[in-house]
Amino acid sequence: MFNFGWGVLFMLVNFTFFLICYRWFGKKGLYAWIGVATVIANIQVVKTIEMFGIVMTLGNTMYVSLYLTSDLLNEKYGRGEAKKAVWFGFFTLIMTTVLMQMALVFTPQPGDFAQESLQSIFGWMPRLALASLTAYFISQFLDVRLFAWIRKFYPSRGQLWIRNNFSTMVSSFVDTLIFCTIAFAGQYSLPIWTEILLTTYVIKFILTAAGTPFLYIARNYHPDEVETAHTR
Template structure:
């Protein structure tokens, strides 16, 4: 008996959200190592671009977790995993490679957004045009619009915060490495990610849900749901990804510049 996507989603809906969140984090970190193992720096560039696009869609959904009183906007794990990828690039390929990944992912999300807006620009079919064979396509315009109509505002907020925080992350990582040399990998990984994540959380939340929002959220929701709620998760993610940072040299293997 085959398992359809609908069946899989129904099954996952029964899994405690905390367990699913942990699985998502481990899946993302494992995927980063796999992409590094298979494709080297190029694999990390690809992962970061896909994660940035996916996180900006995922942020439209909020979930209630048992460990926090307020709903938490999704996208935190997926977006937060990009800091591990850029830290790996900074550690093994240098600051220029990490900055290149940031700008490539920015370009990827911009291109994706423009393509989706162009797709929405095509006039949807009428029931008469669709007939019986294409009836399934009649509601797709609304489904796509529900995901990507907010995109311009979210793009402005997300990319402003993303560029600022990721470039800040690369800078802090290099500064800590300059002070500690090759020692204390855990410190530069966690220190840079925690600081830059706070910058990203504050900038994105204020811009997306207050400045650019048609109906701004209240300050309580802004602080507890979007800033504090997701930042706590980011701190936990930063600690959780530390073993994967140590495994990155093994994962890159023959792709390392020194080999």
């Protein structure tokens, strides 16, 4: 039960930081969130926890916030800004992976204590790195396209939850399917692989629904207008 209670608090803190980042820094803050969240999600995914008898990885909350961010950009600034943010996140993930792999190659001095820990966190197999990059790239661009398409049929302000939830739930399933296929296909039996796929997606599904109220709150912020007024 501790992990569940702590997980609820963890989710609230994640989404609250998302709101603060946008409230204080506006659209630039959303780009910054994309970059930071992309890296943090791929660090947290290394750690596994157990909740209600189910083994799961961390990183799902932060990863769902990426969809929340691209949807907010799409809603308030248009599809072009959302796509630009996805490219920025993709670049950030590649840059972090390359630089940390290069950093691990340095020979540590005898008294160094960090190499082993860094190796555990950043020494991903090429297969896992490929899975993460491919899943992120395809699912995020799919989310941007789906959100814009759904808005044609459900354009009102009150229907934001439809645009957000439908686009994210479809794209996060694609993300989970791609990642699990590239990373784990052939590594586990089909029943275990299916369990990993379904439990990961269910968690993302729940987190997407839980994040919707935060998206509504963020939409009512107008930090860029305040910033423009201050610079005049």
